[in-house]
Amino acid sequence: MNILKTVTLSALVVAMSPALAQDSDFETPRTAWGHPDLQGVWNFSSNVPMQRPERYGNRQFMTDEEVAELRARLEERDANSDQAAPQTEGSPGGYNDFWVESAGITDHIRTSHIVYPENGRLPPAVEGVKIQYGGLGPDVPDERPVRFTVGGISKDGPEDRGLSERCIVGFNSGPPFTPSMYNNNVQIFQSRDTAVILTEMIHDARIVQIYDSAEAMPKLTDDIELWTGDSKGYYEDDTLVVVTRNFNGDTQSFSVYGTSDEKVLTERFTRIDPVTVNYEWTLDDPGTFTDKVTAIVPMTKVAGQLYEYACHEGNYGMVNILRGERRAEQMAAEGEN
Secondary structure (H helix, E strand, C coil), X not given: CCCCCCCCHHHHECXXXXXXXXXXXXXXXXXXXXXXXXXXXXXXXXXXXXXXXXXXXCCCECCHHHHHHHHHHHHHHHHCCCCXXXXXXXXXXXXXXXXXXXXXXXXXCECCCEEECCCCCCCCECCCCCECCCCCCCCCCCCCCCCCCCCECCCCCHHHECCCCXXXXXXXXXXXXXXXXXXXXXXXXXXXXXXXEEECHHHCEEEEEEECCCCCCCCCCCCCCECCXXXXXXXXXXXXXXXXXXXXXXXXXXXXXXXXXXXXXXXXXXXXXXXXXXXXXXXXXXXXXXXXXXXXEEEEEECCCCCCCCCCCCCHHHHHHHHHHHHHHHHHHHHHX
């Protein structure tokens, strides 16, 4: 897959936000229509795990000593950043750290992005729920449809590859946004009655119709289903609230679990200082998990612009994967004759 790499994060960051809590002296800027101004390019890179390591228990933030230890480990890793990920049988290996965006732009570091359940971990899955694994390693045999984003179940056809390899859904762009290796950027545009959420990965734009309240938002009928769902929103004080439903069921609910058939996602965008948007999302999917999931992912404003991620136009990887498989099949047939 052709990846159009933008300017490095260190060159883009406008400023560092020292805290994640609302600054009591900060006055949220407003658009010409009186809405909280969220416009701009925002980066959601993070080296915080989505699920909390069990050693932290219910504690949401690291201590100063733990932050220092973390940064020491990261510096040691960065010193070896010219070493690519090792190759394994059936896998060509991965990028070295030069390509990876995982900067933590704060001294107030969470132990996990998930804040509910209180242990910072995904709740138990519903009994019998579909679990499907992907990854950069060998293919994991399974049945179609492939709902994960990276990897594949075989190489018989494009339908056997992950959704990001097919340029359908990005592996970090969701919704919801989940920090990953690179291209962790999103741009927000606002007009009087719409908000547009444009992700860098796959270059997907969600056009969110704005209503006066949650009660005023109409719902699509169940027979209309979309890859990234149907998003509608409203403003609640200084927060843009976006509710997304009507996912098509051909994506996972979250992580390796379930399908998106019953998934309802509520995202909250709150600007807490000049350069930080607090991005909080809650997943409610009774068909997959036994409880709701809430996560917080800070987004930092960057002084740059998004360039088109021309995924389909440059997706040479898909062509070559299938070409290689056809050649392997031909060689196997010739060996049998």
